[in-house]
Amino acid sequence: MSNWVQEKDTPFQLKNIRYVIAVAAGKGGVGKSTLSVNLALALKRKGYSVGILDADIYGPSLSKMLPAETSIANSPENPDKLMPFISKGIKAMSISYIRPHQDPMAVRAPIANSMIMQLLFQVEWGELDYLIIDMPPGTGDIQLTIMQNITLSGAVIVTTPQAVALSDVRKAVQMFNQMNVPILGVVENMSHFIEPISKIIYYPLGKGGGEKLAGEFGLPFMGEIPLDAQISEYADEGISLFEGSCLSPIALSYENISGHLVDHLYALESLEGDCLKDFELIWESKEYVY
Amino acid sequence: MFTKRDFIKKIYQKNNSVFTIEWIDGKTADYRLSDLQKNCNCARCVDEKTGERLIDPSLISDQLTARRIFSVGRYALKVEFSSGCSRGIYPYSWLKALASQ
Numbered sequence: 001m002s003n004w005v006q007e008k009d010t011p012f013q014l015k016n017i018r019y020v021i022a023v024a025a026g027k028g029g030v031g032k033s034t035l036s037v038n039l040a041l042a043l044k045r046k047g048y049s050v051g052i053l054d055a056d057i058y059g060p061s062l063s064k065m066l067p068a069e070t071s072i073a074n075s076p077e078n079p080d081k082l083m084p085f086i087s088k089g090i091k092a093m094s095i096s097y098i099r100p101h102q103d104p105m106a107v108r109a110p111i112a113n114s115m116i117m118q119l120l121f122q123v124e125w126g127e128l129d130y131l132i133i134d135m136p137p138g139t140g141d142i143q144l145t146i147m148q149n150i151t152l153s154g155a156v157i158v159t160t161p162q163a164v165a166l167s168d169v170r171k172a173v174q175m176f177n178q179m180n181v182p183i184l185g186v187v188e189n190m191s192h193f194i195e196p197i198s199k200i201i202y203y204p205l206g207k208g209g210g211e212k213l214a215g216e217f218g219l220p221f222m223g224e225i226p227l228d229a230q231i232s233e234y235a236d237e238g239i240s241l242f243e244g245s246c247l248s249p250i251a252l253s254y255e256n257i258s259g260h261l262v263d264h265l266y267a268l269e270s271l272e273g274d275c276l277k278d279f280e281l282i283w284e285s286k287e288y289v290y
Numbered sequence: 291m292f293t294k295r296d297f298i299k300k301i302y303q304k305n306n307s308v309f310t311i312e313w314i315d316g317k318t319a320d321y322r323l324s325d326l327q328k329n330c331n332c333a334r335c336v337d338e339k340t341g342e343r344l345i346d347p348s349l350i351s352d353q354l355t356a357r358r359i360f361s362v363g364r365y366a367l368k369v370e371f372s373s374g375c376s377r378g379i380y381p382y383s384w385l386k387a388l389a390s391q
Binding site: 277 | 298300306309356357359360363366379382
């Protein structure tokens, strides 16, 4: 009996995207969006084609950090789809571009889920090396929808050093483990503060929490990002840390993390080898039994 | 650096009502479609509060067939059966455990 195993060919496909990376934390306010944007910019600087999807329906922030350089438009080839917005050479999509005013998005989970599906599959992403998904906080409906409908290449976990953040982030780690999504590494954000004049390093949120979390789950530690006014100022103004030829120490720390991301994905690819991640087996039946 | 996970290397139809999975660790196991449907964990097949099975497994034919089997994210598969409930999601970890029973 011959068999037909094929790559899934449904409208819900991100066929032309090589890697889909989720940036996540169980907790809000740890810097998922800032890391997502700066990872995207760092990867772009390395020469990759990059997209970013803000999966936070209730608190979208992407349009602030990556102001759109294009207006809303339908795809010329496929009028049912929207073109992603372009900002600093990155293809970006977020509810915040479509609904820029300040009204809260008070919708129930089924509506939020269908919005996420539209942002993923009704956007003409085209060919991309990386699509970064900036995940919303928590371990709920949106996360499940994303992980059941697309094959994530991996996840990057963001945490801040203090214990209260770590306990929520642990839950996110366990969620990815349950859903069989490999975690590419842990990034510790707001890890320390360098006093500008004396250059003394302070640890206002505690020391080494991110590295401890990585050790606890046997995950790679991808690096730390200090607390620095430049990060929030540039994000608020929609300026890239990667503009200009000479990179600041902050931009370099993001660049190092993006380097780890690329390396870890290669390592993972060689480990997973020729396994089937996304398949559809069409049953050949002489007689269906009802 | 990364742990090996439960992944499918190959999946194929063995006969009208059985399929085979070759796991990435080299183990191979046969799965009867009816065994999956009898263990469907969806909200209509299992009582949410008591965990009691709401469908009588003896009513599911051992010769049950399917139309297609497809992956759900990276962790599970779904079966579109020729009859009965097709809502269940079967995680690879569960399928692996079933194989070693």
